[in-house]
Amino acid sequence: MRRTRYCDFTWGIVFYSVEIPNKTIEIFDTTLRDGEQTPGVSFTHEKKLEIARQLDRLGVNIIEAGFPISSAGEKEAVKDISHLGLNCIVCGLARVVKADIDACLDADVGMVHTFVSTSDIQREHTIKKSREEVVDMAVEAVEYIKRHGLPCLFSAMDATRTDVDYLIKVFKAAEEAGADILNIPDTVGVASPVSMKGLTAEVYKNVRVPIAVHCHNDFGLAVANSLAAVEAGAKQVQVTMNSLGERAGNADLAQVVMSLHSIYGVKTTIRTRHLVETARVIERFSGIPISPTQPVVGANAFSHESGIHSHGVIEDSKTFEPGIMTPEMVGHQRRLVLGKHTGKHAVKKILNDSGLEPTEAELNAILERVKALGDKGKKVTDVDLYAITEAVMGEVAHAERRIILDELSVMTGNMVTPTATVRLTVDGKQYVGAMTGVGPVDAALKAVESLVNGPNRMRLREFRMEAITGGSDALAEVMVGVEDDKGHMVTARAAREDIVRASVEALVNAMNRLSPISKK
Numbered sequence: 306m307r308r309t310r311y312c313d314f315t316w317g318i319v320f321y322s323v324e325i326p327n328k329t330i331e332i333f334d335t336t337l338r339d340g341e342q343t344p345g346v347s348f349t350h351e352k353k354l355e356i357a358r359q360l361d362r363l364g365v366n367i368i369e370a371g372f373p374i375s376s377a378g379e380k381e382a383v384k385d386i387s388h389l390g391l392n393c394i395v396c397g398l399a400r401v402v403k404a405d406i407d408a409c410l411d412a413d414v415g416m417v418h419t420f421v422s423t424s425d426i427q428r429e430h431t432i433k434k435s436r437e438e439v440v441d442m443a444v445e446a447v448e449y450i451k452r453h454g455l456p457c458l459f460s461a462m463d464a465t466r467t468d469v470d471y472l473i474k475v476f477k478a479a480e481e482a483g484a485d486i487l488n489i490p491d492t493v494g495v496a497s498p499v500s501m502k503g504l505t506a507e508v509y510k511n512v513r514v515p516i517a518v519h520c521h522n523d524f525g526l527a528v529a530n531s532l533a534a535v536e537a538g539a540k541q542v543q544v545t546m547n548s549l550g551e552r553a554g555n556a557d558l559a560q561v562v563m564s565l566h567s568i569y570g571v572k573t574t575i576r577t578r579h580l581v582e583t584a585r586v587i588e589r590f591s592g593i594p595i596s597p598t599q600p601v602v603g604a605n606a607f608s609h610e611s612g613i614h615s616h617g618v619i620e621d622s623k624t625f626e627p628g629i630m631t632p633e634m635v636g637h638q639r640r641l642v643l644g645k646h647t648g649k650h651a652v653k654k655i656l657n658d659s660g661l662e663p664t665e666a667e668l669n670a671i672l673e674r675v676k677a678l679g680d681k682g683k684k685v686t687d688v689d690l691y692a693i694t695e696a697v698m699g700e701v702a703h704a705e706r707r708i709i710l711d712e713l714s715v716m717t718g719n720m721v722t723p724t725a726t727v728r729l730t731v732d733g734k735q736y737v738g739a740m741t742g743v744g745p746v747d748a749a750l751k752a753v754e755s756l757v758n759g760p761n762r763m764r765l766r767e768f769r770m771e772a773i774t775g776g777s778d779a780l781a782e783v784m785v786g787v788e789d790d791k792g793h794m795v796t797a798r799a800a801r802e803d804i805v806r807a808s809v810e811a812l813v814n815a816m817n818r819l820s821p822i823s824k825k
Contacts, residue, residue: 325571326509326537327539328572331573332573332575333367334367335543336545338370338398339551339554340546340591343593345593346549346593350381354382356587357391360393360546362579363575364574366393367394367541368393370382370395371386373412373414374408384411387415388413395415396414397416398418399419399446400421400446401445402446410453414455416455416458418457420460421439421462423461423464423467426466443479447482447484451483457484457486458484458485458487459476459487460487460490461488465504466495469507476512477511480513486517486540488517488543494521494527494552495523497530498526498530498533499533501530501534501537505518509537509539516534517541518543519555520555521554522550522552527548527555528560532561535569535571544556544561546559546583546587547588547593549591557601559584562577566630567627578635582636601635652675653668656668656694661694667698671690671697674800675693696810706817708816709731710729711735715805717745726739729756729757738753746804746808750809753809753812757816763788763819765787766786768783768786770782778802780801781807782798784798784811785815789819795815795819797812797818
């Protein structure tokens with residue numbers, strides 16, 4: 306296999322290209338079958354049809370719609386999918402048993418995938434057949450399918466644990482019987498990329514028909530093994546959306562396809578802009594959430610929190626992303642995530658994109674609060690950021706404030722009367738006061754009012770509070786309305802994780818806004 310070394314001088318990185326025997330790779334999707342082998346997953350009839358439509362919209366070449374012999378409902382679903390008028394081929398699964406194949410034929414599939422165990426451990430302990438009997442069964446099944454005029458895909462189950470000479474003997478026999486494509490399954494996920502490439506290369510040089518590969522993910526190598534097989538000559542890759550499948554799942558469609566397109570420069574028929582959309586359909590129907598760190602389609606795939614990363618991505622996305630794969634290519638969005646590592650450039654970018662333009666001082670105050678939330682282990686959402694920003698931008702400039710909150714403490718409990726003590730600086734002088742109330746918020750607000758109010762009283766007329774995000778540590782946004790004796794009223798807001806502090810800060814903000822009208 307010829308390797309070419311070249312350097313991309315734009316990035317200054319050395320890459321190695323591989324000479325791929327097949328420049329176009331077929332994508333054979335087994336989500337409908339293997340997805341239901343995932344513990345706890347069962348698709349309804351309607352969901353199966355919708356998944357088939359979505360996979361067809363995505364552009365897969367072949368859909369393995371199910372195992373028709375397994376139940377009457379499964380057979381009906383496969384038949385209905387076959388009648389949807391999809392652009393892709395609808396395939397049915399069958400053991401090398403006539404009844405299984407007949408069930409596929411009755412379901413009107415466009416292809417039959419037949420399989421038999423070939424490794425000694427499976428052959429001896431599951432089907433209990435000799436090597437010669439397995440060859441005969443394979444030949445008879447392939448010939449029966451071909452007599453009915455359908456394309457046939459033949460799989461030697463557990464191929465990666467099968468004696469290589471015997472595996473090639475089985476494949477040659479299936480090929481001579483008329484098999485259109487031969488599949489090499491890594492049924493229990495024990496292959497390595499090197500061994501998978503070597504095995505595929507050995508089969509490739511001994512047969513004439515195209516080769517497929519079906520890899521399981523027990524050691525997290527399903528995608529790597531699938532790509533290694535493509536390097537060695539595999540024409541077709543069997544995959545599932547979101548890596549669904551028994552045990553640790555199968556090779557992931559999105560990861561395989563984007564690796565082929567972006568790294569290998571190999572074509573498929575997949576419309577990659579639908580990848581995230583399709584992944585989310587499968588997530589919803591299967592009930593299995595996509596991990597945030599799932600490559601290509603995960604929420605964090607194109608997300609950046611670190612100040613260095615965010616700054617670089619804002620300047621040029623290729624600095625901290627692959628470049629050869631962009632969020633737009635897969636139907637994703639680039640996100641700047643907020644947390645304790647967030648930099649000023651990221652916060653400013655998010656706010657500017659939303660039409661908010663804080664001053665430098667306001668931006669520093671916003672960033673300080675965002676980092677404080679991140680230090681507490683809280684995920685800071687965009688909604689949190691907007692609440693913080695509105696609160697900060699609504700505050701009176703420090704130099705113009707009549708009232709400054711210096712200290713706040715509260716005491717409450719089921720056997721204690723809620724009491725709050727506040728220390729304020731009002732018109733340059735410090736005051737301390739304490740009040741009781743029906744709860745800690747009520748007590749704290751009363752304490753502030755008792756220290757600030759003089760001849761022209763300022764009264765709390767409106768109080769509204771809501772949790773911005775879920776959880777007991779949610780950021781609370783408080784909005785208050787304050788009115789003076791002359792009927793002038795202003796509103797202000799504050800956002801903190803501490804409800805009492807947010808309430809007091811909102812009240813002080815409102816009083817500071819009203820203070821030019823109501824002089825003490």
